[in-house]
Amino acid sequence: MSTLNPTDRNILLAVDNSENSQKAVSYVARLLGGIGGGFHITLLHLIIEPDTDYFPSEQERISWLKQHTTEVGALLEKYRSILEAHGIGSDQIRIHTPVRYCPSVSECILAEKDILEYGTIVVGRKGLTPKEEILLGSVSSKLVKLAKNCAVWVVN
Template sequence: MTTDHTKCDITGMVERHIMIAVDSSDNARRAVLFVGDFFGCYEGFQLTLLHIILEPEATFFSDNEARQQWLSEKQTDARKFMEDYRHILVDAGFPDDRINVRIDTMRASSVADCIIREQEEMKCCTIVIGRRGISKKEEFIFGSTSNRIIHEAKKCAVLVIE
């Protein structure tokens, strides 16, 4: 009998599929470096680099042109840092064809909700995310993506990188 090392027995998920949820911040970069250092030398992992562009309601913008410009700038920025992160992972030893880069534009009340939705759809067994290190007051008013994921994510492990 052979063991299928692509299966993640603990979570029951389809395979050893790690999602790294990122943005342009230093802590997101640290999360990518961590995954590279920690898992880069092993085989059998599928990686998804995910960046969510949380699109505000159309009424947030003065007109559709402003909305399109906002989205275009966000996507251009995202493509740049996602390419940088992909390089880090390839340099760490992950095969290029095992790295899935996704930039999703979504509407929701929080980025965390989008990340969890994507994790459930892709059946990732682990979410890796950087922590911003915000103050209690900032978390109270603006919310914390990493805390929300810790509280809300189900059937997966969550790694929060400081």
């Protein structure tokens, strides 16, 4: 019988402000709430840094980052509350909001998974039609396709 790698007990819950992200948080809360310790959940929200020429001035870029970081912080605290309300201890929940350039959100999530050493990624499925998914692609589809050495849970 094989033993679990410590990273297998680390869950990276990649979220944004969508309804599907909230469903993913609620799913994880219901699934893992009340079972005790032995795992950690990190709420990950990537703050995608716009191109340098997006803002007219450096001051406006800094102002945007500050405001966006505050909004994201409030959202992640809301998600933390959902997890805690289902019996997941506050010591088991981490919040991670890196500011980074991301040409591909899925690749940035996978990079964070590797940096933070997580064995499971959880995302909400974007509500794309089949045509939109072919044209635009979806983060969840790309994660399933590109992920190595981890499990990917896609919550619908």
